Amino acid sequence: MLPVVEDGHAVNVTTIKGRQEAGLGNIAIEWVLVGRELAFHVQAQGWDPTRLSWIEPVGQVDKAAEQSGGCYIQNKHKFPLLSADGNLRASNPGEKGVVFGLHKPERYLPELHPALMRSSPPFRAGDLSHYCGVAGLKHGVSVSWLTAQSHAMSYYHHVNNVSRYHSRMVTLLALALSLQAGGYLAAQTCSCGAPPLLGFIDGGPKDRGSWQLAWEYEYNDISNLVNSTRPLTPDDRQQTSQSGVLKVSYGINRIFSVTAMLNMILKERDVTDLLRVRGVGDGLVILQANLTPGYNYPQRELVVGVGIKAPIGRADLKRNEVLISADMQPSSGAWDGIFTGYASSEVLMPRPVRVFISTSYRLTGSYLRFPSTNQRYQFGDEFVASLGAGYTLGPRLGLTLMGRFRSSGASRFSGALIPNTGGQWYYLVPGIHLALPNGVNLGIGGQLPLYQKLNGLQLTTKFSISMSVFYSFGGRSSLGI
């Protein structure tokens, strides 16, 4: 017979540690009772929902537990833990937290837990149970770890710090992966000249009234000399590009969000003389639609977007009255159409891994680069695809790794293809991401070229590094989820 605890008191219970086979398929319950504290978890594997209506631990809110890092549930109802073999009620007696687990077929939860439904989307039948591990038991040990079903995440984040950090870290990862997703605009003789913006498009906010604010810096060393696929010994010249992008995103509702970006460019080319160009680049506005609103169990998203890139900065800078080349101008000079797609999903492991794929396509316009002869210049269309994953190392730290493919068409002068522009690139993009206590998140990443097939001879990226700072707020939760 299972022990019974009421109102925080262990009644007729001493220190017990044991395991109870529930007799409901592959379900096991383990518990530890230390002093007046009960810790237990429920583990289920491949359970049959037809045999088990629901399992719901009960307990009482303890604000102290929330603030100290405890894990608790908020529930005004008391329900049997098991559909058979008696009842078990457990409470969170204090600041040490409690371990519990739950799993629930969807059809029962709305009836039984309306309070939960306000913050948690419906569960899905067939979901595995999970359990929450909390460090901090005074005399005991923490049990297990969070497998982070998203419904539990959204539920947890209301109620305990551990889950909040975890949820936040997953959000951090999602944003960080997104910020590294896509690619960047490229151009001309080195095919890396136009302002980078596509690399900073993510899935966008998912809640009405939520904001995301990001600033990303990228340093691009463009000193590799490649002829088609063949790397050549570089000449004695240096070319770099630095960009800063300010991005503001706003969640219109659970489906639509809008993102605006603006970048600044600093380009340097140093051979015999140094040419340095600095200025505002291009701006971009994208409307995104989340095709999976509320799909949080597990957390998955599919977001598509359409937007426009505007030539905010100048593309006609001259040095001593001589028009400099297009790849050294701050702006691309043209209006472009942008199409994006982003999909991600959590993959449950001992720690959650988030995998994603991101694609973007830029349909380039032309601009009047040579007004005296009424001739136009056009960068090539660009397609970027990224496939990657993010892994949480802890409540504040995450790692990301992705592969990126980029294809750029050749540039055109008055409709004619310009040799030695355009090509295909493959990159490896690692990243580290850190969540700070005040809601600001930091990221550091790099981009390493693995392979390229260029049109002719070009300077191309040797390596690039990026740093990002982003901050989300508003919406239904402080995490901007």
Place this chain on the structure above:
Amino acid sequence: MFRPKPFFLMIVLGLGLMLGGCDRIFSSRDRGGVPGGLWLIPVDEVFGGGPGKDGIPAISNPQFAAAKDVGFLADNSLVVGVKVGAETRAYPHLILDWHEIVNDQISSSNYALTYCPLTGSAISWNRTIGGQTTTFGVSGLLYNTNLIPYDRASGSNWSQMRLLCVQGENIGSAVEIFPIVETTWKTWREMYPETKVMTTSTGYSRSYGAYPYGSYRSDRSLLFPISDSDDRLHPKERVAGLIVDDQAKVYRLGTFAAGDTVRVINDEFKGIPIVVAGSEKSNVIVIFQRSLPDSTVLSFTPLQQVLPVVMLDNEGTSWDLFGRAVAGPRAGAQLPITRSYIAYWFAWGTFFTGVEIYSD
């Protein structure tokens, strides 16, 4: 939860970084950057070609091999041939396409062999300017799609096809042209079997077997604006042209196709008697003055099957493709050099409005 401080801090930081970086352009003049000042050509028709100054590296220490040791040239590969005294050197197009300028020396002759792949123009000129021997580099600038070399002594910019310094300390100075012969490798090595050939050991890593501009040399496209367009011929047809007083007359290779291997045209342009010798079969055209310093005006007939000797004058002197008298009464004499070279038709049409096309 909204935290205003980080939000506004990021906004201010972001905007500050951006607005603080207003459009600016900087170049290091002290390191040879393009100086400002007067240009003899419309500066709004001068454009940055892309790679920047010396982004296309000129060669200043070319390496050579004997013709018999050269295996990277096909028979129909074009070369630019130079002859100084008894020494001959060939500079392959497939190397010049990547470097555009070779600074070289034979005996006391210091010359810059310049070649613009976008206008198809090869011109050799004296590197000694105003008593000072310098080297030339690729400025990265283009005028009418044509190469603008710069001399490293003063940083002055020169228009290749204008044969003139158009900006800088030497503004207005004209180049001193040295005669060259542009032909196929097969023709050149048959004419000069002991020739030296510039090798691909340039000190730079390039794919010399590949043409860097795609289909450019045969299609009708241009990569940069030109001031004037003349559609009478295919834009990429190679024609030999003569410049007199800023006007030009061109001779098509097809003009020299009539049966004989070599054809000679005794012509006149702007009152100057000239002789044009060429062979479509051998892919060569050269132009010299027929009037000598002693006021003798010669007339020429072609000589066949004895390349590089191509013509016989009315006095019985035979002359080669370099305008040198090789035998006869005037043996050792040199026909006066003209301001002439081979280039794509479109370049002639844009540099010299109303350019005359020779016709029989």
